[in-house]
Amino acid sequence: MTARREAEARQAILEAERAALLAQLPAANARALAGAVETRQFGAAGLVRAFDLARQLAAEVCATLPAGEEIVLHDPAASQGVLAARTVNDALVRMGEDMARRNKELQLYIDTHTPPGAVLATLSTALTVVPAVLRASADTASLFKSDVTAAGLAYGEGARALFASALAESCPQRVAGLGSGYLGELDTAQHERLLGRLRSLAAHRADYANRIALLQKLADNAKGEEKKELSAVAGAAGAALKAVDAFVESLKAGEPGDRSPLHNAARYLGYANRTAGAAVLDVDLRLEGMSIVRDNLFTGQKLRLSGIALLWYRLHAPDGSVRFARTLRRMAPPVEVDLRGDGGQALFADETAPAPPR
Structure with missing residues (x-):
């Protein structure tokens, strides 16, 4: 009898321990989570x-x-901007010199074909304002359009910018330019230089327009073959004037910020000057x-x-x-x-x- 009771007690203890152990285990349909x-x-x-x-x-x-x-970080968009800015600057210089030469040649032609004693009135100074006669067929703004793309990285597109800033932090005296971000557009010195070239071109353009008008007046007073010749010269000069107008209009000097190729050219020319030789x-x-x-x-x-x-x-x-x-x-x-x-x-x-x- 005693042995039986001891066996039942041991069985009860085992069942209790088993129940306690099962209570600690997950349900049968539970699975361990994978990392x-x-x-x-x-x-x-x-x-x-x-x-x-x-x-x-x-x-x-x-x-x-x-x-x-000194070093400069290569950035395709900045390099393209510098090249386009140099193109704009060279075009301003070249057109200014070309208009000055054309003015001299046209004035000499007018003096040669002006009858003795004739007085030709000059046009109003209002012509010194550059008009928008013809929109450029190849807008200068297209020089600053870029097909450069950046692939998204795991850190995001800021990975390169992060490294550039870290590089500038590690050796600031060695880095002349980072190629992106702020490039010095608030520095007005380069912008003023470009505006000076544009004003010079506008002045040459105004003088040229005056001389074309004088030449046209000579053609109106002439007869026969001389009239045809004067009209042809005036027409050719007018075509050159329209080309200058188209270029000046494409610069959009009156537009603010990035919408103006002239503003962008000043920005990138300044950057090119600061990083020259690096x-x-x-x-x-x-x-x-x-x-x-x-x-x-x-x-x-x-x-x-x-x-x-x-x-x-x-x-x-x-x-x-x-x-x-x-x-x-x-x-x-x-x-x-x-x-x-x-x-x-x-x-x-x-x-x-x-x-x-x-």
């Missing part, structure tokens, strides 16, 4: 590691640059932050952060020759962050940037 890369909750967290990698790489690049030389650093960068959240029924969420950077760059002389090239690969070791405590405080603590030079 997953989750960017919706902690997508920006991994970028912290990528951010640090960018700064590290910038310091390494600065250390490889030739001593005592070596060109051509950079390609892939920057990715990895945030890995692993969910587990027993241990809960765990966050691991890492980052990877692939950098390849070439240093060119201004004439385009390659001075040297490098390829770099960096991967930040994964760091585990305790989401239930302060384990990641040191990783995410704000870094105090050095005070800017005064």
Whole structure:
């Protein structure tokens, strides 16, 4: 009897222990969660590691640059803008010189064909205002249209801008230009120089228009073959005048900001002057932050952060020759962050940037 009771007691204890153990286990239809890369909750967290990698790489690049030389970051859009700006500037200079030459030739022609004692009245000074006679068939604004595209990277399109800023932070005295962003458009010196050339062209254009009018008056008073000749010369001169009007109108000097090719030309010419003679650093960068959240029924969420950077760059002389090239690969070791405590405080603590030079 006693043995039977002891057996029942042991059975009851075993069933109780079994019930307690089953209570701790998940339901039969529950499955352990696989680790997953989750960017919706902690997508920006991994970028912290990528951010640090960018700064590290910038310091390494600065250390490889030739001593005592300035560099400029190559940017296709900025290079295209500089070339277009030089085209606008050269066209202004060339047209101004051409109109001055044409004025002399036309005045000599008028003097030759003016009858002795004839007095030709001059036109109103209102002609000194450049009119919009003909819209340019090839608008100068098209020079500043670009087909340059930037592929979206894991860090976003700001990866290159981040590296450029990190480079300027690491060696500010070595960087003459970053190729994008603010290029000095608030500096009015270059803009005033271009406006001066435009005003000079407008003055030559006004004188030329006056002489065409005088020539037309001579043609009206002439007869026979002389009348035909004078009219033909006046017509050819008028065609040259329309070409100047079309070019001046295409510059849109009165338009504000980026809508004016003249404004853009001044912007890029100033940038070209500041970076003249500097070596060109051509950079390609892939920057990715990895945030890995692993969910587990027993241990809960765990966050691991890492980052990877692939950098390849070439240093060119201004004439385009390659001075040297490098390829770099960096991967930040994964760091585990305790989401239930302060384990990641040191990783995410704000870094105090050095005070800017005064």
